[in-house]
Amino acid sequence: LAKTTQPISMDSYEGQEVNITCSHNNIATxxxxxxxxxxxxxxxxxxxxGYKTKVTNEVAxxxxxxxRKSSTLxxxxxxxxxxxxxxxxxxxTSGSARQLTFGSxxxxxxxx
Amino acid sequence: SAVISQKPSRDICQRGTSLTIQCQVDSQVTMMFWYRQQPGQSLTLIATANQGSEATYESGFVIDKFPISRPNLTFSTLTVSNMSPEDSSIYLCSVGQGGTQYFGPGTRLLVL
Incomplete structure (x- = not known):
């Protein structure tokens, strides 16, 4: 399972854009x-x-x-x-099985 | 998206007793997941419950302590048995639908 690493905390001000990066070096296909x-x-x-490149919705x-070894929200x-x-x-996702790993x-x- | 409800929303229990948590989903799902979130921590997967088969437990969690029932495709229960103060956590039910994982509101458990 791919382990994820994120910053513990971030501060921002209203109206700013916030980018949170997660690393997942052992991500599989x-x-x-x-x-x-x-x-x-x-x-x-x-x-x-998302799987690769860029994904956008109404929120983020x-x-x-x-x-694919990192991602940025x-x-x-x-x-x-x-x-x-x-x-x-x-x-x-592997057939009907699903393995889940939460970052910190x-x-x-x-x-x- | 799936709508998930849990009962009870919170409870205070005495050590040595057991509590059964119910999870209801508004649509039929093959797999249901139970998580634990200890104070200030991330989520930890307890087990995966498929209808018609035994639940699959993650390392560190055993059936005698956390028995799970999955009688149909919209319902599951998790029992926290012989509770101790270390079991004080939020317990969350989750389902996968369309490649996305959805979570219930959680059951906040305090063991005295």
Missing amino acids: NDYITWYQQFPSQGPRFIIQ SLFIPAD SLPRVSLSDTAVYYCLVVR GTQLTVLP
């Missing part, structure tokens, strides 16, 4: 990269998932270089409500 957001006392919420963008123009823990997850999580604090 069948692995996907998924990011989750978690507020206190809530379950993780899916943000975005995910950049994955060609070697980009949050445009953050607000105070984006303060949360962000998890990088490597998901391996990055505590993002958005300041006014």
